[in-house]
Amino acid sequence: MIEITEVKQYPFIEGKNLTLCAPNKDNLNLYASWDNHPDARKYARNVFPTTAGDLKKYLERGQERAPREIGFEIWHKADCKPIGFIGFNFVNWADRMGNIGLNIGDPSYWKKDLGMEATYLILEYAFNELNLFKITADMYEMNTPSWKICEKVGMKRELTYMKQAYVKGNYVDTYQYCLFKEDWEKQRQKFEFK
Amino acid sequence: MSEEKEEKKELVCIPFIEGENVALAPTNIDHIQLYAKWNNDPRARHYARNMIPHTTEDLKKWFEPRGGLTEHVGFEIWHKKDKVPIGTCGFGRINWIDRNANIYMNIGEPEYWNKNLGTEASHLLIDYGFKELNFFKIYAGVFEPNIRSWSVAEKDGFILEGIEEKAIYVDGKYVGARRYRLFKEDWLNRKAKK
Numbered sequence: 001m002i003e004i005t006e007v008k009q010y011p012f013i014e015g016k017n018l019t020l021c022a023p024n025k026d027n028l029n030l031y032a033s034w035d036n037h038p039d040a041r042k043y044a045r046n047v048f049p050t051t052a053g054d055l056k057k058y059l060e061r062g063q064e065r066a067p068r069e070i071g072f073e074i075w076h077k078a079d080c081k082p083i084g085f086i087g088f089n090f091v092n093w094a095d096r097m098g099n100i101g102l103n104i105g106d107p108s109y110w111k112k113d114l115g116m117e118a119t120y121l122i123l124e125y126a127f128n129e130l131n132l133f134k135i136t137a138d139m140y141e142m143n144t145p146s147w148k149i150c151e152k153v154g155m156k157r158e159l160t161y162m163k164q165a166y167v168k169g170n171y172v173d174t175y176q177y178c179l180f181k182e183d184w185e186k187q188r189q190k191f192e193f194k
Numbered sequence: 195m196s197e198e199k200e201e202k203k204e205l206v207c208i209p210f211i212e213g214e215n216v217a218l219a220p221t222n223i224d225h226i227q228l229y230a231k232w233n234n235d236p237r238a239r240h241y242a243r244n245m246i247p248h249t250t251e252d253l254k255k256w257f258e259p260r261g262g263l264t265e266h267v268g269f270e271i272w273h274k275k276d277k278v279p280i281g282t283c284g285f286g287r288i289n290w291i292d293r294n295a296n297i298y299m300n301i302g303e304p305e306y307w308n309k310n311l312g313t314e315a316s317h318l319l320i321d322y323g324f325k326e327l328n329f330f331k332i333y334a335g336v337f338e339p340n341i342r343s344w345s346v347a348e349k350d351g352f353i354l355e356g357i358e359e360k361a362i363y364v365d366g367k368y369v370g371a372r373r374y375r376l377f378k379e380d381w382l383n384r385k386a387k388k
Contacts, residue, residue: 047291094245095363133368134360159356159373163331165292171330178359 009075009082015121018114020072020086025059027073027082028052034084034105043143044103045165066093074118076109083109086118088126096133098126102146115149120191123153127181134180140165141173150177154187205279207272211318216311218269218283218318223257225270225279226250232281232302241340241364242300263290267327271299271315273306280306283315285323285332293330295323299343312346320350324378332381334374337362347374351384 013020023031034040035050058071071087084104091098100122104115126132137155139146147157155177163171205225211218221229232238233248256268268284281301288295297319301312323329334352336344348354352374360368 095361095368097361136358158358161333161355161373162375163377164294164333171292176358180360 009073011075012072013121013125015077015117017077018117018121019075019077020118020121020125021075021082023059023071023073023085024082025056028055028059030082031055031073031085031105034103037105037107039107040103040105042168043140043146044101067091072122074104074114076114083114084118086122091130091132096131097136098130098132098134099136099138100126101137102149110145115145116152119149119153123179123184124188127184132181134178136176136178138174138176140167141175142167147175147177153179153191154183155179205277207270207277207279209272210269211322213274213314213318215274216280216315216318217272217274218315218322219272219279221256221268221270221282222279223254226253228279228302229253229282232300235302235304237304238300238302241337241343243362264288269319271301271311273311278303280311281315283319285319285327285329288327293328295327295329295332297323297332297334299346307342312342313349316346316350320376320381324381330378332376336372336374337364338370338372339364344372344374350376351380352376353380 008024008026009019010022010024011019012022029052032050032052032055035044035046035055068090069088070091071085073082074084074086075081076083083106084102086102087100089099089101100119102115102118104110123135126135135155137146137150156179157175158178159176161174161176164174165172206222207217207219208222209217209219227250230248230250230253233242233244233253265288266284266286267288268282270279271281271283272278273280280303281299283297283299285295285297297316299312299316299319301307320332323332333355334347336347338357353376355373355375358371358373361371362369
């Protein structure tokens with residue numbers, strides 16, 4: 001476990017239990033510990049080791065005016081520490097489509113509905129601030145917690161890619177979920193966060 | 195007139211894969227004016243997602259050396275009898291771990307459409323993907339209105355994996371994307387039967 005000596009955060013989106021913050025270069029070792037964690041990386045497609053130096057390059061890549069990737073640190077408000085990452089793996093500005101990815105890197109925070117809250121926050125951001133039209137998310141078939149979150153927020157499984165990925169010795173299917181802005185508008189009130 | 199002669203003189207084919215009517219050749223930096231023409235041609239770029247003009251300077255970046263195992267293998271499609279390049283094709287997003295890749299093709303010269311040349315080039319490319327690169331699965335994404343392309347995919351035995359709803363914005367409206375897949379064993383069985 002990496003101890004954070006000095007607590008620094010740059011809040012960007014406030015939730016009830018969580019805050020989405022700009023990534024912080026002081027937490028590189030913590031981010032690396034998530035990306036390499038045998039359980040956390042299992043379904044996150046990290047088949048190669050990630051060093052803190054790799055992540056430093058990612059943070060230093062500079063920001064384009066319409067970035068293709070957008071990442072947030074997920075900050076746990078009560079415990080005052082970052083617990084994972086959420087963001088867009090890519091944004092296609094012409095088609096107004098974004099693909100989201102979530103990684104609660106600290107397994108002690110799993111099964112607490114926090115992924116659900118972080119997903120709610122990113123969807124609100126996607127539709128209300130970035131004015132995206134469609135959001136997609138993809139995951140391995142056995143990553144049940146991930147697709148359960150998608151179903152809870154009203155995303156639909158639009159595609160199953162047969163034997164698309166090789167995980168722990170077997171070819172497995174991947175799912176693609178999607179949500180349109182108009183469908184989100186109809187049901188966003190259902191969520192109690194905020 | 196003299197300019198045209200000069201351009202003709204530069205056209206050289208270095209075959210990599212030989213077919214009956216077409217050959218697949220490495221992309222050639224001397225043919226960059228042609229590639230730029232195809233990428234900007236209103237008919238040829240229609241479904242190719244080229245929404246922003248491509249300059250020859252942009253295309254020169256294809257030829258810059260990149261580190262690591264390539265994620266992209268591209269060919270020029272050479273018309274053997276007419277001795278001219280007529281388009282490009284290849285594999286993008288090659289995933290060497292999951293052993294899959296996205297196949298693409300663009301016959302940039304519209305007068306060579308509807309002559310089964312795309313089908314011939316796709317056979318050469320698929321054989322190369324499975325027999326040389328040892329892919330497990332090849333997939334293709336084709337937008338709904340691009341009937342010519344997905345007919346070729348279906349003729350080649352690609353299976354429709356699903357349709358991504360409203361995935362791309364073409365001609366002022368959102369249209370779906372058809373996702374096709376082909377497994378190596380199915381391709382080889384199919385060829386054995388013929």
